Amino acid sequence: MAGTAPPPQGRPIGDSRAEDGAPGVVASATRATAVRASLIAGAASVLLVVAIVLGSRLLRDFDSALVPYAVATVFLTFGVVYRYVVWVSAPAARRMFVQGWKAALSWENLKRSPAALPKMIATYLGFQKFLGARSHARWAAHQLIFWGCLLAAAITFPLTWGWFTFTSASAAGPGYEMRLWGLRLFGFDSGSFLGWALYHGLDLAAVMVIGGAGYFLWRRMRDRAATTGQRFGYDFLPLLALITISVTGLLLTFSEMFLHGGGYEFLAILHMASVVLTLVYLPFGKFFHIVQRPAAVGMQLFKYTARRKGSDDQELQACKRCGQPIDTVAAVDNLRATMRDLKLGFDEWAEYCPRCKRVLRGTAYLSNVKRGFK
Known part of the structure; x- marks a missing residue:
């Protein structure tokens, strides 16, 4: 075991010597980030509008009844891109983003572990196996x-933009054709299983979402661990929004099938309002982690390849106090660089294992704080 090294003496946060963190410099950087994010988000929104116009064949396939939904997706695009750019501009997120893309596009990583990226996309992003441990x-x-919202988005967005259309194959008969950008994909019988599945795809997505959101809503009202720090706007509102969209969507189908269209107009307006408000809210609430999650896949790949390289080349960082391996040298260096970007004056602590950090903090407490009470 290595000798007990003294704890690092980093510059405290908020030290007046940290000139880079002066209020004027920080405010100027924040304004520059906001302007850059607004320009990029505006460009993305314009591109979406152009894609809607071109994809709907100059609006010939665009349904005017879906204008509110289409406008909401344009606002959604602006909000998502704006917040994503602001998020990536932060030092820690930018480093994670860059390292993730480097790991994903690395030819060396592809040769060393060709199945690593597809596996992580499937397990970490698709099936989210890390949640099963909880x-x-x-x-x-x-x-x-997740799958309910993904199914609903895959159906709703192209239909809203006029990219997908369903047209009758003939003047008489139950045959329909599905077209993408005006090009025929396939034909189907409205009475077949495929026709039923296409017609009720959103109903299936609504049932899935109600099941998942209902469980989390029940848990947040009953589980003490979940109720401790929950907030209405951040924790309850997203679940209520998903349930409202799903229930009103199912009621539209119920009205058409069993009530001969009774109350359909009111339900359609209620459903449209819930969808539009949720889409506008999505970039600025808890739902934004849906957009952030793919970036985490790249970082997981970076950690995985760094560990693989460390296990092969023995490039492991040893704790400065006890000598036990902490992580790969690349991972520790990346953490220290991020801490320096954030103007944290104690990045040397990254070179100590968790146990030694606790021991050093406890020793410092006994030597400098507890001593005064003896």
């Missing part, structure tokens, strides 16, 4: 919400 019920509920 609770199987939470994992199942999260899967229902």
Whole structure:
């Protein structure tokens, strides 16, 4: 075991010598980031409008009844891109983003572990196996919400933009054709299983979302661990929004099938309002982690390849106090660089294992704080 090294003496946060953190410099950088994010978000919104116009064949396939939904997706695009650019501009997120893309596009990583990236996309992003370690019920509920929302978006967005259209194959008969950008994809019978599945795809997505969101809503009202720090706007509102969209969507189908269209107009307006408000809210609430999650896949790949390289080349960082391996040298260096970007004056602590950090903090407490009470 190595000798007990003294704890690092980093410059405290908020030290007046940290000239780079002066209020004027920080405010100027924040304004520059906001302007850059606004320009990029505006460009993305314009591109979406152009794609809608071209994809709907100059609006010939665009349904005017879906204008509010289409406008909401344009606002959604602006909000998502704006917040994503602001998020990536932060030092820690920018480093994670860059390292993730480097790991994903690295030819050396592809040769060393060709199945690593597809595996992580499937397990970490698609099936989210890391949630199963917390609770199987939470994992199942999260899967229902994830795949339900993904199915609903895959159906709703192209239809809203006029990219997908369903047209009658003939003046008489139950045949329909599905077209993408005006090009025929396939034909189907409205009475077949495929026709039923296409017609009720959104209903299936609504049932899945209600199951998952209902579980989380029940848990937040009953589980003491979940109720401790929850907030209405951040924790409850997203679940209520998903349930409202799903329930009103199912009621539209119920009205058409069993009530001969009774109350359909009111339900359609209620459903449209809930969808539009949720899309506008999505970039600025808890839902934004949906957009952030793919970036985490790249970082997981970076850690995985660094560990693989460390296990092969023995490039492991040893704790400065006890000598036990902490992580790969690349991972520790990346953490220290991020801490320096954030103007944290104690990045040397990254070279100590968690146990030694606790020991050093406890020793410092006994030597400098507890001593005064003897």
